[in-house]
Amino acid sequence: TTQSELVRKYLEDSGYEVVWTREPGGAELGKELRKILLHYDGYVAPQCEAFLFLADRAQHVETVIKPAVESGKIVLCDRYTDSTVAYQGYGKGIDIDRINYLNDLATGKFEPHLTLVFDVDSDVAQTRVGAEKDRLESEGMEFHKKVRRGYLELAQKFPARIKVINANNSIEQVFEDTKRILKEFLSSDN
Secondary structure (H helix, E strand, O other), X not given: OHHHHHHHHHHHHOOOOEEEEEOOOOXXXXXXXXXXXXXXXXXXXXXXXXHHHHHHHHHHHHHHHHHHHHOOOEEEEEOOHHHHHHHXXXXXXXXXXXXXXXXXXXXXXXXXXXXXXXXOOHHHHHHHHOOOOOOOOOOOHHHXXXXXXXXXXXXXXXXXXXXXXXXXXXHHHHHHHHHHHHHHHHXXXX
């Protein structure tokens, strides 16, 4: 979240029109789903959780992301399809091929041009979250290690789209690394 705010400001200062959004909760309906997904006080079956994220994503793409992209804006989305693969696939054990199929269904195959993975050791990440954790942040360390492994495997599988940034560094260093990747991406023909 810290880096996405820095990136948004950097891009706007560079003359780009930017829409910042997040999942879950980027669209009005998604705000209600976000409450359930992150703060429901009880068991949520992995498949139910995945379908709720996918419902949010379908609404989000249709009402926020697609219109912004079609009007020439840059969309910064805090989490998207790779998050479902990492969290519900690698973390919760749902079949990855099924998740990919459902992601395609929810998005109409609307793919990001660039994905930034801010890689941080699971132990360090837990210290940065703070005392008040949502339902997913409260999952055990083994779950978070699986999620991290999922993101890193996705980056190996899609190196042209997914760039990994060492987020164990200072906020300033992470932002410098992020700007370097953005400058390279924006100067190419993407």
